[in-house]
Every structure is written in C-alpha cells, then in structure tokens.
Amino acid sequence: MKVTIDGIEIDVPKGTTILQAARMIGPEVAPPTMCYYSKLKTSGGYCRTCLVKVTKGSAQNPNPMPKPVASCRTEVMEGMEVQNITSPEILEARKGVVEFLLINHPLDCPVCDQAGECKLQDLGYEHGAAKTRYEFKRREYEMIDIGDKIKLHMNRCILCYRCVKTAEQITNGRVHGVVHRGDAAEISTYIEQAIDNDFSGNVIDVCPVGALTDRTFRFKSRVWFTKPVDAHCKCDKCSGKVRLWMKGDDVLRVTARKDQWDEVEEFICNTCRFDRKKVSDWVIEGPSPISRQSVISQNHYNHLNELKVQVLKQQKALGFMDINKRP
Amino acid sequence: MGRKLLIHNDKVPNIHTLEVYRAHGGYASVEKALKTMTPDQVTDEVKKSGLRGRGGAGFPTGMKWSFLAKPEGVPRFLVCNADESEPGTFKDRYLMEKIPHALIEGMITSSYALGANQSYIYIRGEYFYVARILEQAIREAYAAGWLGKNILGTNYSLDLSVQVGGGAYICGEETALLESLEGKRGNPRIKPPFPAVAGLWGCPTVVNNVETIAAVCPIVMMGGEEYAKIGIGKSTGTKLISASGHINKPGVYEIELGVPVEEFIYSEEYCGGIRNGKKLKAVVAGGSSVPILPTELILKTAKGEHRLMTYESLADGGFQTGTMLGSGGFIVMDEDTSIVKNLFTFTRFYHHESCGQCSPCREGTGWMEKILKKFLNGTATEVDVDLLWDVQSKIEGKTICPLGEAAAWPVAAAIRHFKHEFLEIARNKKFVDISHYERLNAIKA
Ligand SMILES: Cc1cc2nc3c(=O)[nH]c(=O)nc-3n(C[C@H](O)[C@H](O)[C@H](O)COP(=O)(O)O)c2cc1C
Ligand code: SF4
Ligand code: SF4
Ligand code: SF4
Ligand code: FES
Numbered sequence: 080m081k082v083t084i085d086g087i088e089i090d091v092p093k094g095t096t097i098l099q100a101a102r103m104i105g106p107e108v109a110p111p112t113m114c115y116y117s118k119l120k121t122s123g124g125y126c127r128t129c130l131v132k133v134t135k136g137s138a139q140n141p142n143p144m145p146k147p148v149a150s151c152r153t154e155v156m157e158g159m160e161v162q163n164i165t166s167p168e169i170l171e172a173r174k175g176v177v178e179f180l181l182i183n184h185p186l187d188c189p190v191c192d193q194a195g196e197c198k199l200q201d202l203g204y205e206h207g208a209a210k211t212r213y214e215f216k217r218r219e220y221e222m223i224d225i226g227d228k229i230k231l232h233m234n235r236c237i238l239c240y241r242c243v244k245t246a247e248q249i250t251n252g253r254v255h256g257v258v259h260r261g262d263a264a265e266i267s268t269y270i271e272q273a274i275d276n277d278f279s280g281n282v283i284d285v286c287p288v289g290a291l292t293d294r295t296f297r298f299k300s301r302v303w304f305t306k307p308v309d310a311h312c313k314c315d316k317c318s319g320k321v322r323l324w325m326k327g328d329d330v331l332r333v334t335a336r337k338d339q340w341d342e343v344e345e346f347i348c349n350t351c352r353f354d355r356k357k358v359s360d361w362v363i364e365g366p367s368p369i370s371r372q373s374v375i376s377q378n379h380y381n382h383l384n385e386l387k388v389q390v391l392k393q394q395k396a397l398g399f400m401d402i403n404k405r406p
Numbered sequence: 407m408g409r410k411l412l413i414h415n416d417k418v419p420n421i422h423t424l425e426v427y428r429a430h431g432g433y434a435s436v437e438k439a440l441k442t443m444t445p446d447q448v449t450d451e452v453k454k455s456g457l458r459g460r461g462g463a464g465f466p467t468g469m470k471w472s473f474l475a476k477p478e479g480v481p482r483f484l485v486c487n488a489d490e491s492e493p494g495t496f497k498d499r500y501l502m503e504k505i506p507h508a509l510i511e512g513m514i515t516s517s518y519a520l521g522a523n524q525s526y527i528y529i530r531g532e533y534f535y536v537a538r539i540l541e542q543a544i545r546e547a548y549a550a551g552w553l554g555k556n557i558l559g560t561n562y563s564l565d566l567s568v569q570v571g572g573g574a575y576i577c578g579e580e581t582a583l584l585e586s587l588e589g590k591r592g593n594p595r596i597k598p599p600f601p602a603v604a605g606l607w608g609c610p611t612v613v614n615n616v617e618t619i620a621a622v623c624p625i626v627m628m629g630g631e632e633y634a635k636i637g638i639g640k641s642t643g644t645k646l647i648s649a650s651g652h653i654n655k656p657g658v659y660e661i662e663l664g665v666p667v668e669e670f671i672y673s674e675e676y677c678g679g680i681r682n683g684k685k686l687k688a689v690v691a692g693g694s695s696v697p698i699l700p701t702e703l704i705l706k707t708a709k710g711e712h713r714l715m716t717y718e719s720l721a722d723g724g725f726q727t728g729t730m731l732g733s734g735g736f737i738v739m740d741e742d743t744s745i746v747k748n749l750f751t752f753t754r755f756y757h758h759e760s761c762g763q764c765s766p767c768r769e770g771t772g773w774m775e776k777i778l779k780k781f782l783n784g785t786a787t788e789v790d791v792d793l794l795w796d797v798q799s800k801i802e803g804k805t806i807c808p809l810g811e812a813a814a815w816p817v818a819a820a821i822r823h824f825k826h827e828f829l830e831i832a833r834n835k836k837f838v839d840i841s842h843y844e845r846l847n848a849i850k851a
Contacts, residue, residue, distance in 0.1 A: 124596040125764050127804055146803040152596050175800030179769035212793060215776045238762060257591065257762070260574070262772045264762035 082155040084108050085165045097150035097161055110163050111202055113287050114239035115151035122244050123151035127176045132169050135160035177206045182213040185234045193289030195302035228294050228353050236290035242282035249346055250276035277316050280352040284335045284343050295353055296332040305331055310361035316348035322367055330356045408662040411624040411644050416504045424546040427507040435515045435626040440560050448519035454630025456642035461615030462733040464717050473602040475610040483611040484522040486619050488529040489578035492693035494735030497646035498616035500658040502536050506543035512619035517564050524565050528583050531573035540568050575759035579807050580613040593761050594807035617646050637663035641716035651738035654678035667713045668705050684740035691720055692732020694752045695812030697819030699729050745824040747838050750778040756813035767810040770801040784837040791828045795821050
C-alpha cells in the first residue's frame with residue numbers, strides 16, 4: 080500500500096499503522112510516542128502525542144478525516160496522505176498535549192532517576208513551551224514500594240498504560256491496572272501481586288518516565304555517569320541478553336536492551352535484572368550501540384511464550400476476542 | 407395537538423403492567439413482526455422510517471442495523487443504552503418508569519430484526535428503582551411467553567437481561583458501556599473496530615438508546631413510510647424532549663419533530679413560558695454538552711428564519727450560530743441566570759466524569775474547572791478568558807471518545823456568545839454566589 084507522509088511516499092504492507100510507516104521513513108517524520116509500544120498488544124491511543132492529520136483518507140475515499148487521528152492506532156489505506164511535521168495545526172495540537180502532560184507533573188528531574196533517559200524530558204524539550212500557564216497546585220501522591228525491587232512514584236506517571244499492558248501480557252494473571260478515574264486515576268497497587276512473577280521488572284523498562292524505577296539502582300548514580308555495555312549470560316528464564324550500566328568495575332543496573340525507538344528488544348527476567356550484579360555473572364560483548372532496531376527473536380522465549388499462551392487461553396475462556404484482529 | 411406515538415398512554419392507570427399495556431394494543435409489533443415479516447423486512451421498515459438515534463448523535467438507525475456484521479456461528483447482541491446521564495436529559499427514565507413494556511416490546515421486535523437471541527438493557531446505577539420496574543415487567547413478559555424459547559410458537563427465541571451500571575456518565579458512551587457490561591472498567595475503546603463488527607465479547611453488537619428502540623414498535627405497526635411523513639425532511643417522527651430550567655411546566659414532552667422552538671417554549675401545550683414573567687436569556691437545547699445559544703439565536707437562525715425543533719434547523723449555522731438537538735435535554739435559562747456559574751456546573755461535571763484514559767481530557771477538564779473557579783471567587787483576570795478558550799480548543803477533537811468534545815463545546819459556546827459576562831466579572835472582580843456549592847461540598851465531606 081502506498082502512503083504519503085509529509086510529502087514522502089512509502090510502500091508498506093496492509094495492516095501497517097501510520098506510525099509504523101512513518102518510522103520506516105525515518106525519525107524525522109516519525110511522530111513522538113509516549114504510550115504506544117510495538118511489543119505490547121493494544122498499546123497506544125492514550126497519550127495523543129502521536130496525533131497526525133489525514134488530509135486524504137484513501138485513493139477510494141479521498142476525503143480528509145475530520146479530526147486528527149492517533150497515528151499509532153490508525154492503519155494506512157492505499158493512497159492515504161498524512162501530515163505530521165508539515166501541519167501547523169498538528170504541531171499546535173501536540174504542544175497542547177505536551178502541556179497537558181506537564182501541568183500536573185512535578186518536573187523534579189534533578190532528583191529523578193529517569194533524568195537523562197526520560198521521554199517526557201525529550202518531548203518537553205522538543206515540543207513544549209518555555210513557560211507553564213498552569214498556576215494551580217499539582218497533584219500529589221505518596222510514593223509506593225511495589226515489592227522490594229520497584230518504586231512507584233505516581234506523581235510522575237503519565238498514565239500511558241504501558242506497565243498495565245506489560246503486567247497483563249508478559250506476566251500472567253493481572254486484571255486491574257488503574258483505579259479511580261479522570262485526573263484522580265492511579266496505577267493500582269494490585270500490581271504488587273505481580274511481583275512474584277519472573278518478568279515483573281520489565282514494567283520499569285517500558286515506563287517512559289520516572290514513575291517506575293529500579294529500587295536496586297535508586298540514587299546510585301546519574302545515568303550519564305554510567306557506561307552502558309551489552310552483555311549476556313546463560314539464563315533458563317529469558318534470553319539473557321541485557322544491557323549493563325557500569326561505573327568502573329561495578330554493575331549498577333541491569334536493563335533490557337533498547338532499540339532506536341527506545342523500546343526493549345527482548346524482555347528480561349527478574350533474576351538477570353535484580354540479582355546478577357557482578358561482572359563475573361556476565362559475558363561482556365562491548366559498548367552498547369547508540370541505537371539499534373530489531374524485533375524480539377523467538378529463541379529462548381519458551382517461558383514467555385508459555386505465558387502469552389496462558390493469557391490468550393484465559394481471554395478465550397472468558398470469550399474475549401483480540402480487539403486488534405477484525406473477524 | 408401533535409401526534410404521540412411513545413407516551414400517549416402514560417396517564418392510563420397501571421399501564422406499567424402487562425395486562426393493561428396489552429389491553430391498549432401493546433406487543434402488537436412483536437406479533438406483526440414475528441408472524442408476518444422477515445427480520446430484513448423489519449430492518450427495511452426502520453430504514454424507510456428515517457428514524458435517527460435518540461441517544462445524542464442522531465445516526466440513522468436503519469443504516470446502523472444494516473452495518474451489523476453477520477458471520478456464521480457468532481452470536482449477535484442488541485444492547486439498550488439506558489445510562490441516561492447527560493445533565494438535562496431524563497426522558498428515558500420517564501418512558502421506562504411509566505411504560506416499561508414499551509421498551510421491552512421494542513427490544514423483542516428489534517432483536518428479532520437483528521437476529522439477536524440475547525439482549526441487554528444497561529441502566530445507570532442511580533436508576534435502580536427503574537431497573538426493578540423493568541425486571542418486574544420482564545418477568546411478566548417471560549410468564550406470558552413474550553420472552554424465552556419459541557416466542558409465539560415461532561422458532562425465534564430471546565433472553566433479555568437488565569444490567570445495572572455503577573453510575574458513571576462515561577458508561578453511556580457505547581464502547582465504555584460494553585466494557586462495563588463485560589464486567590470491566592468502563593473505559594471507552596479505541597475505534598475501529600466498531601461495535602457493529604466487534605462489540606460485546608468481541609461479537610457484532612448494536613447499541614441503541616431507549617427511545618430509539620421504543621420507536622421501533624410504532625414504525626413496525628404503521629410502516630416506515632407513514633412514520634416518515636411525521637416531521638420535516640430528515641428529522642422524521644416524534645421525539646421526547648426533557649424540558650427543564652426556568653419554565654412554567656418542566657417535564658417530558660413528546661413532540662412531532664418540526665415544532666418551532668418559540669412555540670415549544672411559550673405554548674401552553676409544552677413549557678408554558680418563562681416562569682415568574684421573566685425574560686428568556688439562553689437555551690441549551692440538547693443536553694449539557696451542546697452549545698448554549700442566546701435568545702436571539704435560539705428563536706431564530708442567523709438567517710432570520712424561525713428555528714425549529716429538528717436536527718437540521720437547530721444545527722443551522724454550525725457552531726458559530728447554531729447548536730444541536732442532541733439527546734433532547736432542553737434547558738431554559740431566564741434573564742437572571744449567570745452563564746459563567748452555569749458553565750462551571752457543567753465543566754465540573756465533565757471533569758468529574760472523565761475516565762482519564764487520554765491526556766487532553768484527563769488533564770484539560772480539571773484545568774478548565776480550576777480556571778472557572780477563579781471567575782466564581784473573584785480572582786479571575788481577562789487573560790483567563792483567553793486561556794480558557796485555548797484550553798478547550800486543545801481538548802476538542804483530540805481525544806479518544808466524544809466526552810472531550812462534550813466538555814469543550816459548552817466552554818467554547820459560552821465564551822463565543824457571552825464573553826462580555828466573563829470580562830465583566832474579571833474586570834470588576836465580582837464574586838458569584840457559590841454558597842450552594844459550598845453547602846454541597848460540606849454535605850459530601
Ligand atoms: C460521554 C458519552 C455519554 C453518552 N451517554 C449516552 C447515554 O446516556 N444514553 C445514550 O443513549 N447514549 C449515550 N451516548 C451515545 C452513545 O455512545 C451511542 O451513540 C448511543 O447509545 C447510540 O444509540 P442511538 O443510535 O440509538 O442514539 C453517550 C456518548 C458519549 C460520548
Ligand atoms: S519523569 Fe522525566 S520529566 Fe519527570 S521528573 Fe523524571 S526526568 Fe524529569
Ligand atoms: S507508571 Fe509509567 S508505565 Fe505505568 S502508566 Fe505510569 S507512566 Fe506509564
Ligand atoms: S475523552 Fe475523556 S472520557 Fe473519553 S476516553 Fe479520553 S479521558 Fe476518557
Ligand atoms: S503514542 Fe499514539 S496515542 Fe500515545
């Protein structure tokens with residue numbers, strides 16, 4: 080299918096979203112994403128930073144779409160024409176979304192473990208206004224420990240639902256993710272129940288902001304003083320392919336490897352993430368590449384696949400259908 | 407006197423019972439449809455009738471029905487939206503409370519047309535006593551063989567259940583309603599897919615408003631063409647209007663679409679004029695989310711024509727000078743009304759009801775409420791009017807579901823038509839009496 084984004088034409092397979100097509104063209108025209116995550120089913124649609132304007136619906140129906148659409152949840156049509164950075168209207172709308180994301184955000188970057196690798200910082204820098212127009216008291220919550228390894232700092236949460244989807248899809252058997260509604264909505268502490276799961280630590284990696292952080296790393300160092308190196312180990316739970324954040328000879332933190340779009344390449348298990356903190360635990364491959372694009376490989380994922388199958392089975396049992404798939 | 411098709415029997419004693427309802431011609435549409443028509447013929451009559459959804463959006467019902475996917479071996483569902491939570495709208499409650507069998511009859515006839523063997527009425531939690539009335543009526547219908555297996559000896563079977571919601575406005579949005587009906591948190595779904603393809607439990611589903619479904623009975627009885635003769639142009643048939651505010655006779659009125667707005671407000675047959683001899687100031691014509699219009703624009707269009715109670719006439723002039731028929735929640739305000747205070751009430755409501763899924767609505771609705779609060783407590787400045795305008799424009803059209811618009815439109819319209827009131831408050835640092843909110847908060851706390 081041929082689709083044109085900001086004047087650049089590209090041929091993509093059916094079922095590709097506008098966002099994926101834009102990413103294929105390149106980072107210049109790819110809309111920013113705060114909630115979409117290609118590795119998580121049904122993610123996206125919430126934050127609205129990826130809004131684009133469809134100026135021509137398709138060759139068959141050339142009418143423009145009446146409202147901006149979330150590029151991460153809209154599939155391309157043959158002959159579709161889309162404007163992202165070439166639409167002043169979209170840039171204005173995005174500025175609005177960024178402002179909304181920030182009005183209740185503490186912006187305590189100096190004491191935030193995410194600083195330096197925070198998507199909201201990047202977004203605010205690129206699309207935000209210099210000065211806030213919000214004069215009211217910001218929302219505040221108590222910090223919550225989710226088990227002894229993960230910290231939830233709800234003040235910083237942008238309700239992107241990524242951790243919710245991760246807990247639902249990668250770890251098994253979690254139903255509730257958010258309690259309360261509107262601007263009182265909170266990531267629920269039921270998440271605690273997922274902690275005994277081997278893959279719960281992945282919620283830290285998917286969180287675009289400093290709302291979910293690694294307690295074993297908290298305040299140890301600013302990210303930019305650590306050196307990322309790729310390493311692997313033989314792990315019976317996950318692929319064992321990780322990124323070590325080193326200071327001298329110390330492993331301060333272990334995370335999954337992330338690609339060009341800041342998405343994890345492969346989810347890793349909690350043992351690798353939290354317990355293997357000695358250099359001798361790892362085979363060092365070398366400095367991490369700045370950005371890399373890859374898809375989850377199928378190897379070493381028996382455990383994970385099993386979980387996914389379980390989730391699917393559950394959904395089937397309850398009679399749910401994958402809402403992404405149309406019959 | 408206009409013709410009435412839905413609530414003409416509302417004053418008949420015991421019309422809520424099956425016996426009396428039947429004695430007044432009730433369930434005739436089920437008999438006619440099941441015994442003499444195919445499901446497609448019923449759908450065709452609804453198409454011919456020009457009936458448009460009475461829940462707010464006014465989408466042609468026959469067309470919606472014909473979009474329903476019909477894959478082999480997959481059940482289909484009809485879900486009645488009885489969540490009625492839009493401030494100013496209370497017509498569905500009236501219908502269900504007075505003549506519950508009218509809805510049940512409509513559900514059977516419509517379910518037959520759609521090939522649904524299980525249907526649901528999703529009703530807001532605050533209407534628990536209405537849910538009891540419906541449940542009692544459903545029991546009667548089962549006992550008399552109007553529901554259950556092989557209705558009227560045909561091979562058509564239908565089960566009908568009432569599901570009570572938790573009392574959230576957002577569960578009136580059809581996909582949030584379906585989530586809630588499935589037992590989940592009432593968050594609107596991201597569309598597509600639309601319910602017609604993947605609705606309840608992933609199966610093809612039609613969601614219709616109470617009044618829409620009840621209107622199917624007279625359509626089947628009189629025929630779509632006859633029904634289409636009532637009304638004007640694409641606004642066919644009769645419509646229930648919930649009239650409230652500073653009028654002499656608030657209540658639910660069934661009108662033939664096409665009644666002039668002026669007649670509706672001032673005639674003895676309907677609202678009976680503004681109470682206490684006051685002058686009309688403004689009207690919110692279709693439920694709290696539609697744009698407010700000042701007297702001169704609600705009685706006449708910008709072109710100087712009489713404004714009529716139809717989808718088209720009320721929308722004439724777009725949002726610059728027009729509004730919408732919406733759900734028919736007709737709120738009348740007299741000359742003493744503070745538009746700013748009224749807007750605060752609406753905005754507070756939408757803030758409270760936002761589900762919080764998408765950033766513009768989650769954050770923007772609360773921000774607008776806070777800015778409006780400044781107008782009430784005398785701390786607003788002129789800049790706040792522009793800020794308010796800008797915030798609503800950053801919400802409108804950028805959200806997952808139309809609640810974002812529902813919150814933004816009233817703000818935009820109030821500023822568009824009554825900017826002077828905002829400015830006057832800001833310049834004179836006037837206080838607006840908000841003692842009743844404080845009393846309300848005290849009660850809550
Ligand atoms: C926030 C929101 C609340 C709504 N509430 C109701 C409601 O209470 N009742 C209703 O019938 N439709 C409501 N709707 C409209 C429904 O989504 C849907 O369009 C309607 O039920 C379709 O029925 P109709 O075609 O018969 O009008 C609401 C929509 C939104 C966005
Ligand atoms: S989450 Fe990002 S923007 Fe927020 S305080 Fe942390 S680093 Fe700063
Ligand atoms: S905690 Fe992080 S991942 Fe979870 S919803 Fe909030 S911002 Fe998103
Ligand atoms: S517009 Fe508001 S109510 Fe609708 S999905 Fe977004 S946050 Fe929820
Ligand atoms: S990334 Fe598309 S809406 Fe958030």
